[in-house]
Amino acid sequence: MADERARHFRRLRRLRRSARRWSVLAGGLGGAAAVLTPYAGIGLPDAVWAGAAGGALALAAWRWTDLRALAAQPAPPALDPADVAARNRARLVAAVERLPVGPGVLAEARRLRSRLALRGTGAAEPWHRLDRAALTLAGMAGRLTGLAEPAVREAAAADRSLRDLAARLASVERALRLAPADARSSLTEAHRALAGQLESGVTAYEGLVVAAAGYVAEDARPSTTHPAADRLVEATDMLHGVTSALAELRAVGEPAGAPAADPWSATDPLAGPAADPLAEPVTDRWGRGGPMRATG
Template sequence: MAETREQRLRRLGRLRRAFRRWVVLGAGLTGAAAVLTPYAGIGLPDAAWAAGAGVSVALAVFRWRDYHALAAEPLPPERPQVGAGEAVRQAMRAALTANPLARAAVDEVGRRAERRKYGGTAAAAPMARLGTAVRTLDDVRAGTRSEYVDEALAEAADGERALRDLAHRLLTVEKASRFAGPDAAPTLAAAKQTLSGQLADGVSTYERLAAATAAAAASGAGTDTGAQYRLTEAADRMAAFAAGLAELREPAS
């Protein structure tokens, strides 16, 4: 599947953030080695500090080269303008954002529909947790945001789509298990266990991203480096999870 413009921009953002993290880590390890070595000479711990510093600097250089190589490629074209139906949906979302009571009513309808869809299945509890985390990010979207928060929200949207697709696959396996013969039952049981584990792990990852995003939005990710680091780390973890699910869906060549 061709990469979209938004996906390319997010890849660039992740490479830029990875470069910054390795630079900070490499600088810290180099400083520690420089301070500790004169006191005790070159020992095994000092060699470990120095080796860690060298690896961090090398990885920072690699990420910087990757970033520049990707940035040199032309961006994919922008998506075409939305049609009338999408424009109506966007207008409805904007109206709901401006009217908390209407949004609460729509959210309640959505929660009831989701409970009916997943009720009594292995996906019920994880999807309820996902709904709570999604509502947390909806509140963040309605406030003032920074570049880092916007990137995290984009990763969260991809992650939510991947998790809902995963929950749908789990639901399909559970339904098939009800009328499967004895030959297919062990395979379906193993698939259910695998999908349930993936869904639980993915929702936990999404919850960490939601918490980091809300904290960064509240403190200001542009000024709080600790919140910024936690936010970018959580966004990268969510992106890796969604990318892993996408790879699993790709047919083998």
């Protein structure tokens, strides 16, 4: 909800400006009608001037009435600055959550804020271990189905409880630094007990994450080899077989000992006929050589 006090005064300013504007317009039109009507006589333009002046005067009176009624109402109380800050923060969070990466950014910001709040205390190191284990478990949450779902719910409840325990441990440790000597012994004992509970809880949570990882690994390992690897091996063997068959067909189509064809004899139009190895050379009467003549 918007600031009602600011909205109230904004409506007052808007009505006051409107009433003044219509008052000035009514005065101008009324004066023009009072001057021009006796000057040029009564006619159609005079009716227009008089009607416009009357309408502006009525609207001005209406606006002044609304302004007095609104001004008579008590203004809403001013909001507490803390409430205003909380409202603005909620709006900002809602706007960021609508972005594609908004939830992840907000989660990381909250995690960083909690880490800074525990910095310098004995709960910082267990909290860091707990946060790392929680992130690991969150990455496997989509695969922990079936029999593992109760364990996931139990892990979520344990995560909230351990984080609250870490915050309590940090508070007790800060109070222990300010406690007088006579109350220090009881606070020290409580701090030691809380630290032991937090350490054992974080260790148990890490063990749960390790067990969840083992469940995911065993659930995705139906045999010694992955089915995708078997299919790839079969496809490779099939390609090798097709390659060998094509090579054998090419060897059968080309008989052994056949002379290789001249590639230029069929494509070059300027090339002459191939020479016959059995043709005899022909000479003219002057002893010059000529084209060969076949003997047979």
